[in-house]
Amino acid sequence: MSQKSIALVVAFFSLLQVSNAGSPFIEEGVWINDPQLKYYTFLKNNKEFVIDHRKAKGFELYGSKKLSKFLKENHIPFVKLDLVGFQKSASTYPSFEQVEAKLKTLHKNYPQQTQLISVGKSVRGKDLYFLKISKNPASDQRLPEFKYISSMHGDEITGRELMISLAGDLLAQYGKDSKITELIDNTEIYIMPSMNPDGSELHQRFNANNADLNRDFPDFTSDPNNSPEGRQIETAAIMKFQADRNFALSANFHGGSEVVNYPWDTTEAPHPFDSLLKELSLSYAQLVPYIFQSREFRQGITNGFAWYEVNGGMQDWSEFYYHDLQFTVELSDMKWPDYNKIPAYYQDNKAALLQFIKNIHQGAGFYFKETPDMTGSVSISKAGKNLGDYSFNHGEFYRVLEPGLYDFEVKNSDGKTIKFTTSVKTDEIKSGANYTVL
Numbered sequence: 001m002s003q004k005s006i007a008l009v010v011a012f013f014s015l016l017q018v019s020n021a022g023s024p025f026i027e028e029g030v031w032i033n034d035p036q037l038k039y040y041t042f043l044k045n046n047k048e049f050v051i052d053h054r055k056a057k058g059f060e061l062y063g064s065k066k067l068s069k070f071l072k073e074n075h076i077p078f079v080k081l082d083l084v085g086f087q088k089s090a091s092t093y094p095s096f097e098q099v100e101a102k103l104k105t106l107h108k109n110y111p112q113q114t115q116l117i118s119v120g121k122s123v124r125g126k127d128l129y130f131l132k133i134s135k136n137p138a139s140d141q142r143l144p145e146f147k148y149i150s151s152m153h154g155d156e157i158t159g160r161e162l163m164i165s166l167a168g169d170l171l172a173q174y175g176k177d178s179k180i181t182e183l184i185d186n187t188e189i190y191i192m193p194s195m196n197p198d199g200s201e202l203h204q205r206f207n208a209n210n211a212d213l214n215r216d217f218p219d220f221t222s223d224p225n226n227s228p229e230g231r232q233i234e235t236a237a238i239m240k241f242q243a244d245r246n247f248a249l250s251a252n253f254h255g256g257s258e259v260v261n262y263p264w265d266t267t268e269a270p271h272p273f274d275s276l277l278k279e280l281s282l283s284y285a286q287l288v289p290y291i292f293q294s295r296e297f298r299q300g301i302t303n304g305f306a307w308y309e310v311n312g313g314m315q316d317w318s319e320f321y322y323h324d325l326q327f328t329v330e331l332s333d334m335k336w337p338d339y340n341k342i343p344a345y346y347q348d349n350k351a352a353l354l355q356f357i358k359n360i361h362q363g364a365g366f367y368f369k370e371t372p373d374m375t376g377s378v379s380i381s382k383a384g385k386n387l388g389d390y391s392f393n394h395g396e397f398y399r400v401l402e403p404g405l406y407d408f409e410v411k412n413s414d415g416k417t418i419k420f421t422t423s424v425k426t427d428e429i430k431s432g433a434n435y436t437v438l
Contacts, residue, residue: 023216023232023312024050026206028067029081034058039076044309050212053256053330054308056296060256062205062212090203092339093157096126099193102164103129110171113137113184120237123208126197128237131167133189142367142435144360144398145246147190148353149238150253152213152314154199154206158331158345159253163193165346166353183358186429190247195234203336207232214310217317221266226321238314242322248398249360250326251284252314255337257330259297260285265304265313265328272388273325276402280359281327287352304328323390325400361429364406364422365398366436372396376412398435410438 024047034040035057043061044051050062060081061067071078094102107116115137118127134141148166150159170189173180183189194200198208206212209232216235218226228236262277271277278301285291285300292300304310318326332345368374374395380387382404390397397410401424410418420436428434 023211023213023235024048024062025064026050026062026210026212027065029060029062029205030067030071030078031081032058032061032076032078042074043076047311050215051308055257059308089336089338090155090157093161093200093336096194096197096201099160099164099197100127100129103131103167103193106131106167106171110174113171113174117190119241120233122196122198123233124198124201126201128192128195128197128234130190130192130241133167133170133184133191134187135185137188141188142396143186143188144248144363144365145188145190146357146360147192147247147250148253149192149195149250149314151193151200152195152234152252153254154194154196154202155204155335156253156255157200157336158255158342159329160193160200161339161342162253162331162346162349162353163191165342166350167191167193169350180354182429183354187357187360189357190245195238195252207234214314215312217312217314218321219266219312220316220320222311226317242318242324244394246394246396246398247318247322247324248363248365249280249356249400250318250324251329251356252326254328254330255332255335257296258291258294258300258333259307259330260291260301261304261307261315261328261330262301263304263316263319263326265310265316268305271319273402276400277325277327279402280325280356280400283359284327284329284352284356287355288349290348323399358429360400361434362403362424362426363398363400364408364424364434364436365396366408366410366420366438367397368395368412368438371412371414374412374414376410378411379409381407381409408436 032039040059043049048063049067052060103116107114113133115132117130117132119130120128122128148163150163151157170180170184174184175181196207196213199206211232213232213235216232228239260281262281263271281301282299294300315326315328318324372395375393377389377391378397379389380399403424403426405421405423407421408419418438422434422436
């Protein structure tokens with residue numbers, strides 16, 4: 001997809017108070033009761049504030065200590081949120097050390113199918129872990145790469161627990177369940193239970209620097225530099241890790257609503273693969289009854305910008321800069337549901353979590369066998385219509401696509417042009433994962 005095809009509709013505003021290049025400094029949170037959208041547009045245009053979880057009756061609003069004063073001066077009624085969260089419920093959740101121990105135990109018990117990777121440290125020095133699950137996790141295989149990331153907002157905790165349960169189930173069923181074995185043998189699966197362990201420890205949305213990590217990534221409508229410099233340490237860790245990988249499909253997990261959110265978040269311009277994004281969103285939502293039957297979101301899905309604008313989000317950054325289709329799954333209306341409800345949430349989402357990983361096999365790509373470090377560009381077309389121009393690194397490219405017949409035109413850094421045609425089918429997992437070897 002050419003960057004020129006994206007409408008750059010969001011102007012860049014300087015922030016009055018920032019903790020880094022991307023994210024507003026946060027010290028206070030409020031609820032704005034606004035069923036008639038009387039205040040929404042006015043507040044969303046102030047880039048000093050963060051709007052989140054817009055609902056029929058209103059929305060959450062976050063900002064510095066100036067927030068309350070600003071609202072009072074503008075005669076906007078509000079109710080303060082407890083940024084510390086639901087203390088009684090939160091205290092029953094595992095600590096970071098317990099989560100870390102579970103990951104290490106999984107790796108110890110399944111050393112042939114796992115690799116435990118720390119991609120960096122949090123502000124307070126906690127490891128930012130990915131658990132890689134695959135047939136040969138210590139090697140970089142030519143297989144589609146998939147990732148789940150949870151709890152970049154520290155007080156949106158349900159996903160963290162579901163990721164631990166999912167990893168445990170995948171590994172326990174490997175070699176026993178033929179479908180799960182097939183999935184692991186033909187996919188590189190990366191699971192990060194917590195991107196913001198400090199926030200979870202502090203029972204707050206933001207990291208230990210009071211920065212919102214989901215407003216801290218490069219925003220393609222206002223920031224042309226895809227650089228980790230000047231960003232939060234957790235953001236930079238994810239950015240550096242992604243630059244070395246070839247992820248093609250991802251999801252990140254939040255709490256506060258119950259819906260599957262698809263790109264774009266930062267612009268109303270339609271995504272070139274809008275119908276595919278809706279299809280993939282539905283593949284998750286329709287398997288989770290409480291999401292699919294939402295009274296607020298038709299079929300439990302929403303376009304991000306149509307819901308509320310997010311600038312500097314991980315979802316759009318992932319897709320725009322790395323062609324990694326990423327979705328945001330809001331798992332629970334409660335950010336800290338009673339811990340004894342977590343098993344039920346997992347059972348409700350288990351089939352969807354597995355199906356969404358499987359979706360990565362609805363795609364096509366290529367790799368250079370003799371020159372694994374090859375770089376270049378590729379154009380993809382269908383029935384004579386160009387669907388996008390992409391760059392590739394690491395001698396490999398893979399893209400999730402709608403079913404059909406596609407023409408690839410690859411131009412490598414050696415000046416050669418290679419053309420081939422391939423078909424994409426639904427629900428097909430096969431050895432080689434629909435790669436063409438060049």
